[in-house]
Amino acid sequence: MIPGRRLHVVGAGVAGLAAALAAVRAGAQVHLHEAAPQAGGRCRTVSPAGGFTHDNGTHALLGANPRALAMLARIGARGRWIEPEPAGLPVWDAANGRIARVGLHPLDWLRPGLRPEGLGLADLPRLARLALPLRDRAIGDLFAGRALLESFVEPLTVAVLNTPVEIASARRLGRALRRVVRPGGARLFVAERGLGPDLVAPALDALARGGGRIALGARLRAIDVREDRVAALVMADRTIAIGPGDGVVLALPPAEIARLLPALPVPDAYEPIVNAHYRVAGPDRPRFVGLRRALSHWALAREDHVSVTVSAAGAAVGDDPQALATRIWREVAPALRAAGVTVGEPVEQRVVKEKRATIRQAAGPDGPQPRAPFTNVRLAGDWLSRLPATIEAAVISGEDAARDLLAASAPRTVRTQRALPAESAR
Ligand SMILES: Cc1cc2nc3c(=O)[nH]c(=O)nc-3n(C[C@H](O)[C@H](O)[C@H](O)COP(=O)(O)OP(=O)(O)OC[C@H]3O[C@@H](n4cnc5c(N)ncnc54)[C@H](O)[C@@H]3O)c2cc1C
Structure with a gap:
């Protein structure tokens, strides 16, 4: 896509907002289409x-x-x-009514007052195992029988992966933890x-200042595909032709991608x-x-x-x-x-x-990540990442999708699908 051409972003969750902002910054004309009456998606x-x-x-x-x-x-x-808690997170134990501060950075644990309860020497190799990019396994198995599982690992796992510890992926948590141990990473x-006031509204304001157009209550019903490109977006109230050189970012959850493009493999749990x-x-x-x-x-x-x-x-x-x-x-x-x-x-x-x-972010191979289904379309969303499905993953996927379309200067002449490089998630 050539800067100055049009980019349609469908879905105004964090991934769509990030894609739209990146495209505006790169000089594209941006049209953002959101089905709901408000932007933000799962962050609202x-x-x-x-x-x-x-x-x-x-x-x-x-x-x-x-x-x-x-x-x-x-x-x-x-x-x-x-x-909110710069001195360490206060954690209350419902079983005994005790409260203690816990540091989120391993260096904090050198101070007994910030150490997770139950942390013992035998946990160190397990924690190191989590931090290394080894074969995946369930986090619950890795810490089976350890007091640290209940006191620290389980709450951390559900906070980061939103997946029960018995099945949650050690490798995916590890990718996040390797970032947390960097300086300032645990803040x-x-x-x-x-x-709304501290993320979505400022994003929409910045988009409007950059000339982006935002349509709320605008649902994408279907996609008109011709050969290897999308020719039109069929919205609830009109059809939008996608011109040569224009691009589309579908910043939608997997279930919606499955409805629009049933042949595409997407996560379903x-x-x-x-x-x-x-x-x-x-x-x-x-x-x-x-x-x-x-x-x-x-x-x-x-x-x-x-x-x-x-x-x-x-x-x-x-x-x-x-x-x-x-x-x-x-x-x-x-x-x-x-x-x-x-x-x-x-x-x-x-x-x-x-x-x-x-x-669901369970142990095993990363789910399908079809980032570039057509020459003029890129997908974005928190699920298109090897990192945990979070705001960070949504932002990375949106920005990368927009940049990739903007970098593809003549999409009609491109006949092969180009795989997007996965973001750095070592
Ligand atoms: C309760 C909760 C707590 C969370 N806590 C955290 C946290 O503490 N930290 C963190 O980093 N992450 C957290 N997350 C995850 C975070 O919210 C998501 O990773 C992120 O918001 C995903 O953004 P997205 O743009 O990928 O998807 P979505 O937010 O789902 O955006 C998709 C957008 O597309 C729109 N849409 C759908 N279909 C159509 C259509 N046909 N046409 C047009 N528009 C359509 C939707 O309305 C939506 O606005 C939490 C999530 C939830 C639900």
């Missing part, structure tokens, strides 16, 4: 009429996510992502006010995340508390609400929302108190179930 702020405002689910970034942090910097939002950030949100008077500045030996995994307390995350929530996703909200608050209220976070009693609560929160 929910503001129901008459209800309270919260994110669909708490999203954390790490210093080990340089591409996501760089995108935030470019859209002027980096300073809005703050470290944990959250959006100060929320994903997902894991849910359940989030419970409580309207309460909270702290002035966001606080973040981990839980273990509990249904809940972490709680983020903001000025006017608390959001609680249950990752890899297959066992809870079918439960009655009211019962879940009650059960989760019973766990979280003492955890917050123990961490010195003063909150009131909830005056309103809401449970958000994301049944397909991420793909």
Whole structure:
């Protein structure tokens, strides 16, 4: 695709926003099409009429996510992502009511006050095994019988891979951990006010400033394929012809790609995340508390609400929302108190179930990653990565998809599919 030509990006989740921003920066005319009435996809702020405002689910970034942090910097939002717990993550144990700070960087563990409970000498080779690019196996097998599994490895695994530890991929977690141990890689950030004001709105503003056009409520129904290229996008209300030299980034989840392009192999197993949100008077500045030996995994307390995350929530996703909200608050209220976070009693609560929160990231070969199905089309999305399916993976996939199309100067003369280089995920 030639700079100055048109790039259609379908899907305004993080991957689509990253693709659109990269293309605008490179001088393309960008048209972003999003089916939902708001942008952000799985990273969005929910503001129901008459209800309270919260994110669909708490999203954390790490210093080990340089591409996501760089995108935030470019859209002027980096300073809005703050470290809620710079002194180490307070983790509350529901079984014994104790709270302890845990460092996320192995060097932190030299200080007993930041060491995960149960860490012993016999864990070191297992941790090293995780960090090395060896044959894949389930993380649960690797740490079988070790106290560290319950105290640290399991919560870390579901936080990063959203997949039960019994099946989760050691290799995929290892790729993330090798980045976490780099300087600053273990710093944990959250959006100060929320994903809408601190990510999605600044991205849309930057896009609009760059001349990008954004259509919300614009659903792609079908794709018209002629030989090796896409000739038209059939939207719900019109058909968009794709001119010679124009390009298309489909920044969509695998299930949607499977509907549009049934012949393409894509991952078909997902894991849910359940989030419970409580309207309460909270702290002035966001606080973040981990839980273990509990249904809940972490709680983020903001000025006017608390959001609680249950990752890899297959066992809870079918439960009655009211019962879940009650059960989760019973766990979280003492955890917050123990961490010195003063909150009131909830005056309103809401449970958000994301049944397909991420793909399942189980041990075994990486799933299919068909990045360039046609000469003028690239796919993007968090599932198109060898890294864990996260914001970082979504940003990398979106930026790389746009750059790859922009680099292909005469797509109509290209007859072979060009595989995209996988992002550095050693
Ligand atoms: C509750 C929860 C908590 C999470 N926590 C974290 C975290 O702490 N840290 C982290 O890094 N990641 C986290 N993630 C993962 C992160 O949200 C995703 O990796 C990321 O948002 C994926 O972005 P995406 O653009 O690939 O996909 P999506 O966000 O799914 O974007 C796809 C977009 O395409 C749109 N679309 C679908 N079909 C069509 C169509 N036919 N036409 C037009 N548009 C269409 C959708 O509406 C959507 O906006 C979490 C996810 C969830 C659900």
